[in-house]
Amino acid sequence: MKIFSARGPMDNSQDRELPEPQASTKENLEPAVPTPRITDLSNPEYYINRELSHLQFNRRVLEQALNDDHPLIERLRFLLIYSSNMDEFFEIRVAGLMQQVEFAREQVGLDGLGPQAVLKEISNQAKESVQLQYEILNDKLLPRLAKQGIRFVRRHQLNDKQKAWIKRFFYNEVMPIISPIGLDPAHPFPRLANKLLCFIVAMEGKDAFGRETGMAIIPAPRSLPRVVELPDEVCDKGGKNYVFLSSIIHLHMQDLFPGMTIKGCYQFRLTRNSDLDLEDEVEDLAKALQGELLSRRYGETVRLEVVDNCPKPLVDFLLKEFGLTDNELYRVDGPVNLTRMMSVCNEVSPEFEHLTFPSFTPGYPKALQTRSTRSVNVLDAIRKSDILLHHPFESFTPVVDMLRQAATDSNVLAIRQTLYRTGARSEMVDALVEAARKGKEVTVIVEIRARFDEEENLALARRLQEAGAVVVYGVVAYKTHAKLILIVRREGKKIQRYAHLGTGNYHAGNARLYTDYSLLTCDKDITNDVRKIFQQLTGMGKAVRVRKLFHAPFTLKKSLIELINQEAVNAKEGKPARVIIKVNSLTESHLIKALYRASQAGVEVRLIIRGICCLRPGIPGLSENIQVRSIVGRFLEHTRVFYFENDDRFRVYCSSADGMVRNLDMRVETCFPIEEPKLAARVKKELELYLSDNTCSWQLQSDGHYLQNKPSRGQRRRNAQRRLLETLANYAH
Structure with missing residues (x-):
């Protein structure tokens, strides 16, 4: 039985229709012989490898870029999301497999494959998909975008006015902050950060000091945009015209090495292990995490992307420098940092809106609608009946309103919430801050180990603490991934609890992009279960017994x-x-x-x-x-x-x-x-x-x-x- 099925880049086997059920005939009316029941459920053939299944998902995302049902800019977006997904896949999953091999801690999964076999298959499959990705970009998307008036102008296509504008841009914006590094005994190979756009330059000649190294490295500063929009006055055609930063640097390579003869300049990008490794026995989780974040950009190398026209001697030099092999080498026919093109998808002018998905306004539940301009009190509506929301089809606003109204409600005594990913600008955090400043008991479980949001969550935690909220970082060995809000309100002579339970994060932006359910309830048993879980997270004790929640x-x-x-x-x-x-x-x-x-x-x-x-x-x-x-x-x-x-x-x-x-x-x-x-x-x-x-x-x-x-x-x-x-x-x- 196959563990993974590979397809050629343009094979359309995935488009075959699933067979329809066959109608019964006289020939198949006879009783079928029962299929023997399989008893050994541990057989590796009955399981699919986790990492290769992950690759298949990323492939399905990539193939959305071929879907003519999607608007053109959205097809480009899917192609770029694929790049982002693959970056994280290498930073975390591939890095983990390579660590197993390096430290002789190889683990065989349910499917029976060890990490070395999986890494080899990942290399084969990922290279095939990356080749398809650049074929889609170069042969399908860019030409079609150009016909619609969105052009990515290559160096050989630039007119004289554009070259003059780019020269000014280079001297004003690029030259002052870029740092070319010639390689010699006094200038060793620089330590390059994770996913940083870089160039390796081959040259001839002696410099002012008589040095003759023949090679240099240019890291592109992260502060520079990777895609630069050309002004209308230098373009012969209307629409939007962009040029890649790599093209700008290529055009002026000679200015960075005056007097030298440039033999070639080639883009490359290095991917490093970005997973964080915290010991269970740390005294201060926040301080330990801050220390780890400083080293994340310089983890062990796991992938090298190089433009496909880079000569083999230079590629071999880079591989040796980074301790990588051909298995970790990815040659690409275009920019090595495609995710930076996402800015073009996110900043669409009105003239190109027809190339994006049609807009929509999320629905609002009838229970919260009113004929007057006065907004409905969400807690009062919940008291009448449970409210279920399906985002993004239905608005996330009621969840935000519930918290905002609770923050200003004089009868609300306490608010408790978990935060996993919430965004830098969060109305929910604003509400929690306001509630704390008004003297309410505000307790927030901030999961500061939410991958790639750690630094932002540390800043959120500091802001909440400064406002007077009690901030807890959960449990060291267990990430707090539950999505819970508990509001405690005095109503007459009794205490009433209200809760939000969700499948997704408290992130208003994600609520427009991710499908998730939200349940707003004041059910006595459920809200008491939520109270117990918060008590367990902030305090100490045996596992709590809950009635309705798992x-x-x-x-x-x-x-x-x-x-x-x-x-x-x-x-x-x-x-x-x-x-x-x-x-x-x-x-x-x-x-x-x-x-x-x-x-x-x-x-x-x-x-x-x-x-x-x-x-x-x-x-x-x-x-x-x-x-x-x-x-x-x-x-x-x-x-x-x-x-x-x-x-x-x-x-x-x-x-x-x-x-x-x-x-x-x-x-x-x-x-x-x-x-x-x-x-x-x-x-x-x-x-x-x-x-x-x-x-x-x-x-x-x-x-x-x-x-x-x-x-x-x-x-x-x-x-x-x-x-x-x-x-x-x-x-x-």
Whole structure:
């Protein structure tokens, strides 16, 4: 059985339609011979490698750049997101595998592959995808963008006016801050920061001191824009015209080395290990983290990207200098730092809005709407009934308003909240600061180890502390990933609690890009459970007992497996049995084995896994009742939902946790029930919508690769995200 299926760069096998079920005939009416049940669930052939599955997800993101259904600028955006995803993949995942090899701590995964075998396969697959990426950029996107009036002008295309303007820009903006470094015994190879655009220069001649090294390195300062817009007055055509910083530096290379003969100048970029390694026994987590952040930019090298026309001797020199091999070398046909082109996608002028996704206004729940200009008090609305929001189709504003109103409400006594990622400019943090300054008891669990947001979260923590809030950094060995707000309010002679529980972060920007659920409730048991979890995070004591929530690392995994096992029991007894799980990733072995056993018992299992999936569907005797699909579309699918048929008395849970070891065993997570019947039925209906998508969905095959779902002849196109926009948001396409 194949562990990973490779495809050629332009192979269209992913576009094949899934076969329709065959109608019964006389020939197949005979009783089928039962497929022998597989009992050894530890066989490596029944699992997909985690890292290679991750690569497959990134490939699906890249292939959105080929999708003619997406507007042109959005196709470019997907291509750049792929670059960003791959950067993080190498900084964290590949770096971890290389460390295992270096320190002889190699671990074999469920799939039976060791890190050296995985690294080799990653190199093969990633190089194929990177080649496809640059083919899409150069042959499809850039020419089409140019026809629409968005041009990336290459050096040989510049006119005289543009060259003159670029020369002034170089002398005024680049020359004063750039530092060329000639290599000789007094100037050793510089220490280059992670993902920094650099140039290696080959030259001839002696300088003023008689030195004749023949080689130099130019790091491009991070303060310089990687894409520079040319002014209209120097352009022969209208629209937007851009030039890459690399082209500007190339054009004036001679000015950086006066009197020398430049033989060649070539871009390269180095990727380093960016994971942070904190010991469990630290006295001050914040101080320890600050120390680690200083060294993140200079971790061990894991990848070298070089333009494809760089001569082999120079490439070999760089590889030797960085301690890398050809496996870690990526030759590219274009800029080595494509993610910096994202500024073009983010700053679209009105004349090019037709090249982006149509705008929409998130819907607002009826329970919070009013005919007057006065806003509804969110807490009063929650007291009448639970409120469920599906972002970004529905507004995130009610969550912000709930906190803002609580901050100024004289009857509110205390506010507690977890913060994982919230953004530099956060209205929610503003509200917490205001509440603390007004004398309310404000306690915030700030997870300062949220990857790549550590520095920002440290600054947020300092700001909250200065306002008088109590800030706790969670538990050293367990990241606090749960999304919780608890508001304590005096109402008459009693104390009333209100809570927000979510699947996503308290980040208003992400709430426009990620799909997530928010539950606003004052249910007595749920809010008391939330109170207990906060108490456990800020204080000390044994694991708390909660009534309605599941929480990791204590009860969540066990409870999910028990619910899956119950579906298997129901199936064996002839009762309705079905499981639907929608998460970002599925890697936890016990959860996978429970799903395998449920499939063997006859349970219909439908998994909507956006990214990594280590489970193999469709294996006779093991997983023939399991289907796995991935949705990749306009919005990043981020909701985590667990549905259980439960003998026609279905149960629905939403969660902050994915089906991964780190979520279930190494993080503080919550999983909360949607108990109000109408809300639970709504979540079920929306899950069915995703299961019927035949436009933005991909079906996982048993050999580990994905086929894109497409409508069969005469079948209506179904796009789940667009349908949710049409039904929940103000959207006219």
